Amino acid sequence: MHTPYQHIQIRNLQISPPLILAPMAGLTHSALRQIVLGFGGVGLLSTEMLAAKRLPSENPRISPCLIRTALEKPLSYQLLISLAREMAPAIEVLHTLKADAIDLNLGCPAPAVGRSGAGISLMERPEDVRALVAEARKRTTLPLSAKIRLGLELDERKLSDFCTMLEDEGIDMLSVHARLKKESFDRRPRWEWVARVKDWLTIPVVANGGIFSVQDAEDCLRVSRADGLMLGRGAVTRPWLFAEIARDVYGCTVAEPDVSLQKVYGTFLELITEHFRPERRLGRLKEFTHYFARNYQFGHLLATRVQSSASVDEARERAGIFFEGAS
Helix, strand or coil: CCCCCCCEEECCEEECCCEEECCCCCCCCHHHHHHHHHHCCCCEEEEEEEECCCHHHCCCCCCCCCCCCCCCCCEEEEEECCCHHHHHHHHHHHHHCCCCEEEEEECCCCHHHHHCCCHHHHHHCHHHHHHHHHHHHHHCCCCEEEEECCCCCCCHHHHHHHHHHHHHHCCCEEEEECCCCCCCCCCCCCHHHHHHHHHHCCCCEEEECCCCCHHHHHHHHHHHCCCEEEECHHHHHCCCHHHHHHHHCCCCCCCCCCCCHHHHHHHHHHHHHHHCCHHHHHHHHHHHHHHHHHHCCCHHHHHHHHHCCCCHHHHHHHHHHHHHHHC
């Protein structure tokens, strides 16, 4: 069943179809983005979260978080930031890198991120967030988005005040991961709360969390009434999921994905070898394999063998043996 949709327009950026790759540490780097683009159906790509205080000293030619190819467009850069004084130098770098959009991370629940005063901990300090957004809006005319969770606990008034403040200060689009801070990925997302956020705002609202299939996408859109969808772990497990949703949910003209799991994995290996320094490859291969292995009934065997590998060559050999047995 096709869902009527309009593309998302934020400033000079058109997101069509309204399907966005979520920013994920260790995962949404150039190799994964290229694979997703190869299948099609994605409207906006994202970087990993980028620590604003380190960004000015990063080398974009060798940093795995910043490496990109000319084909990776449009690309949103996500900032992990807690201090307004870090905003100007970070945005200056993103202008130099020709970012297509900037996203503020207001939802990461990782304890280390919280201890630094960033991520979801900022939702408890709305005035600090107000200052961050105001500073960002002053420094750039690029589309400016934010990604949040629902908060530490369900509090409709608190969440409403926070979201409307973001819009008032100049956020152009809001992505909502429909879980609370301490809720694990195993818990069903609260998509109905995305619908509440949408009722409060006039800017586009994007739903994130729990989308692993076309059916999930249809269910989420029905419940959340969101303007678009953001895919995270589902897009790592099945990089062709954007193409499936674009075609089957939104009625876009996208080719039927020709999926060979072994070929996709091999392409990933080629891309990390081509683009990343040797010391940056194995960790990202392990991160990707953790999710991609779920395509197999006994995928835990693939994941375990790669996780225990001491080098990319060893991981490649072990993966090859697994694929031989799985074919």
